[in-house]
Amino acid sequence: MENxxxxxxxxxxxxxxxxxxxxxxxGASVVVLEARDRIGGRILTRQDGNGAPIELGAEFxxxxxxxxxxxxxxxxxxxxxxxxxxxxxxxxxxxxxxFFSQVDRILGKMxxxxxxxxxxxxxxxxxxDSGRDEKLREAKEWATGYVSGFNAADPAEVSVxxxxxxxxxxxxxxxxxxxxxxxxxxxxxxxxxxxLNDSRVPIQLNMPxxxxxxxxxxxxxxxxxxxxxxxxxxxxxxxNNSQSFIAPRALITLPLGVLQSQPPAxxxxxxxxxxxxxxxxxxxxxxxxxxxxxxxxFRHRFWxxxxxxxxxxxxxxxxxxxxxxRDPLFSTWWTCMPDPRPVITxxxxxxxxxxxxxxxxxxxxxxxxxxxSRLLHVPKIELQRLLKCPYFHDWQSDPxxxxxxxxxxxxxxxxxxxxxxPLADTLFFAGEATDVSGHNGTVHGAIASGRRAAAEIxxxxxxx
Numbered sequence: 507m508e509n510x511x512x513x514x515x516x517x518x519x520x521x522x523x524x525x526x527x528x529x530x531x532x533g534a535s536v537v538v539l540e541a542r543d544r545i546g547g548r549i550l551t552r553q554d555g556n557g558a559p560i561e562l563g564a565e566f567x568x569x570x571x572x573x574x575x576x577x578x579x580x581x582x583x584x585x586x587x588x589x590x591x592x593x594x595x596x597x598x599x600x601x602x603x604x605f606f607s608q609v610d611r612i613l614g615k616m617x618x619x620x621x622x623x624x625x626x627x628x629x630x631x632x633x634x635d636s637g638r639d640e641k642l643r644e645a646k647e648w649a650t651g652y653v654s655g656f657n658a659a660d661p662a663e664v665s666v667x668x669x670x671x672x673x674x675x676x677x678x679x680x681x682x683x684x685x686x687x688x689x690x691x692x693x694x695x696x697x698x699x700x701x702l703n704d705s706r707v708p709i710q711l712n713m714p715x716x717x718x719x720x721x722x723x724x725x726x727x728x729x730x731x732x733x734x735x736x737x738x739x740x741x742x743x744x745x746n747n748s749q750s751f752i753a754p755r756a757l758i759t760l761p762l763g764v765l766q767s768q769p770p771a772x773x774x775x776x777x778x779x780x781x782x783x784x785x786x787x788x789x790x791x792x793x794x795x796x797x798x799x800x801x802x803x804f805r806h807r808f809w810x811x812x813x814x815x816x817x818x819x820x821x822x823x824x825x826x827x828x829x830x831x832r833d834p835l836f837s838t839w840w841t842c843m844p845d846p847r848p849v850i851t852x853x854x855x856x857x858x859x860x861x862x863x864x865x866x867x868x869x870x871x872x873x874x875x876x877x878x879s880r881l882l883h884v885p886k887i888e889l890q891r892l893l894k895c896p897y898f899h900d901w902q903s904d905p906x907x908x909x910x911x912x913x914x915x916x917x918x919x920x921x922x923x924x925x926x927x928p929l930a931d932t933l934f935f936a937g938e939a940t941d942v943s944g945h946n947g948t949v950h951g952a953i954a955s956g957r958r959a960a961a962e963i964x965x966x967x968x969x970x
Contacts, residue, residue: 509751511535513963514727516715516775517759519547520949521936521956523698524573525757528960530705534967537751538707539729541714541773541906545699548761548907549949550899551692558847559690560801562899564949565851569681571950573957577697578687588684590827590843593814595881596644600823601816603830608645609652618670624916625653625661625669647832654856655838657947658795659913661856668914668946675944686845691949713749714906716769717776718756722930725756755932755966757959762925762939763794763908773905781929788925791918792939794909795947796859800836800874801897804848808892809841812882829881834858836877848894852877859910863902871896911947912939922946926955931966934959 513529515522518540529536544550550563566588567574578585594603615632623631629646650661657664657672676682687693702709710729717728731747758765760775766789767774780786810824829839838853852874854862862870875893879886901907914921926940936959938945938952945951 509537509749511537511751511753512755512967513537514539514725514751514753514756515759516718516727516756517547517761517937518542518545518709518711519759519761519937520549520694520698520952521938521959522547522757522759523695523702524953524956525759525936525960525963526707526709527698527701527705528957529963530702530707532960532964534964536707538702538709539713539715539727539751540709540711541732543712545709545711546691546695547759547952548901548911549691549695551690551695552897554803554847554849554895558845559686559692560803560849560897561690562799562801562897563901564691565686567685567687568948568950569676569679569683571679571945571948571954573950573953574694578693581693581697583693583697584688585685586688586844588686588827588843590841591821591823591825592828592830593823593826595829595831595833596816598883599816600812600814600882602814602819602821603828605645605648605830608641609649612645612649613652613669613673616666616670618667622665622667622916622919625650625659625664625666627662627916628666629661648830651830651832651837655853657913658797658855658859658910660793660795663793663913663915665914665916665919667919671919671944672946686842694949714773715775717778718758718933719778720756720929720933722932723754725753725932727751727756755934755963757934757936757956757963759935759937759956761794761907761909761937762789762792762912764906765789765925765939766794767905767908771905773908784924784927785929788918788921791921792912792914792925795911795913796856796863796902797910798854798859798862798870798900798902799898800852800871802850802852802871802874802878802893803895803897804850804889804892805894806892807841807846807848808884808888809850809882812884823882831881833877833881835861836874839878839881850878859902863900867896867898867900870898913946926959928959928962928966934963 512534515538548563552560592603719726769776827843836852936955941951941955
């Protein structure tokens with residue numbers, strides 16, 4: 507069965523949906539092919555027992571990006587700024603955090619005018635450790651944890667030039683602030699979905715793309731409808747109903763990890779002919795960061811009865827927003843503040859995630875409870891008793907994401923631009939990994955990339 511359109515969009519994440527809205531609004535006939543049984547990509551919002559949002563993927567709105575704020579304000583969606591108090595655990599002692607100024611001072615020493623290097627190389631060069639300066643050593647550890655945690659990046663790999671571009675991009679949108687929509691990112695997806703329904707854009711779910719054949723002015727995409735079936739109590743996927751989609755242009759919004767995978771791996775896509783060397787080189791200069799996050803819903807906010815334990819500070823954790831530590835697994839935790847729900851999220855980035863990746867959900871939840879027990883000095887058996895429900899999604903093992911979000915390796919600060927460049931006015935590319943504004947790894951970066959690619963396609967259509 508063949509289906510003809512003006513543009514085929516591969517992927518119904520934020521980038522693909524945003525592009526589909528702009529293209530269909532301009533009169534182009536569009537189809538969106540999505541491998542999963544849902545839209546949203548690495549946005550995955552569940553609900554707790556009271557209908558409140560539980561985010562398993564993207565959660566925070568970073569700053570005031572118009573790509574997100576404009577639709578939310580147009581639809582009068584309530585948005586709340588993250589608030590509360592930050593605490594740190596140092597050598598088993600719970601204190602208010604005071605490392606932020608030290609981290610800012612270290613990050614401020616990064617210089618785009620010098621040759622690119624990894625963040626670890628930068629620290630070793632700019633802040634040599636004599637072994638006698640304990641405060642400097644601790645500041646470097648917090649800075650390393652910040653870069654690793656925020657960017658899901660290996661400090662020995664991530665590009666300093668790329669980090670500088672990211673920091674500069676955050677300044678005009680106040681990216682240091684964080685917000686949540688009333689129903690999480692499901693609110694954004696609802697708005698996008700309604701616009702696409704109004705434009706009658708078909709979104710083909712359960713339709714993983716297997717092969718993309720292309721030449722200038724023509725793309726033929728082979729996909730196969732899949733259906734979950736039950737066999738021996740295990741969920742499996744059975745393919746049938748192969749379809750061919752044909753268009754003069756296609757927009758590829760696959761995550762970086764999927765683009766880097768090769769057939770016959772599940773989720774991988776074969777390009778015929780292969781993508782040219784400039785794309786392969788861009789892919790090699792980027793890495794898909796790994797994250798393991800576990801959201802724990804408790805029966806009540808037990809941490810309200812815990813107090814800081816450092817000299818001169820015995821405040822209760824009733825206003826706890828973020829909890830930072832140097833724990834080798836789950837180094838960062840946060841609550842729903844200012845929402846008083848008894849929910850806390852554990853965050854294991856980069857190398858910590860590698861240690862946990864592939865383990866069972868039960869084991870990862872157990873590791874999270876063990877870490878929380880150690881950090882807050884609450885018996886693990888008590889946490890198990892209080893735990894109402896854990897929430898988890900393994901993004902590394904998910905064949906349609908293969909990781910959390912992207913970052914550039916040394917020498918790769920321009921790789922997102924090269925990855926996002928069109929091929930022969932026929933293949934176009936979007937997704938957070940291709941964002942050229944410095945907002946890789948964010949939902950608004952993904953949306954901006956989709957709109958950028960849609961504008962490129964429309965210009966080519968206008969010019970013939």
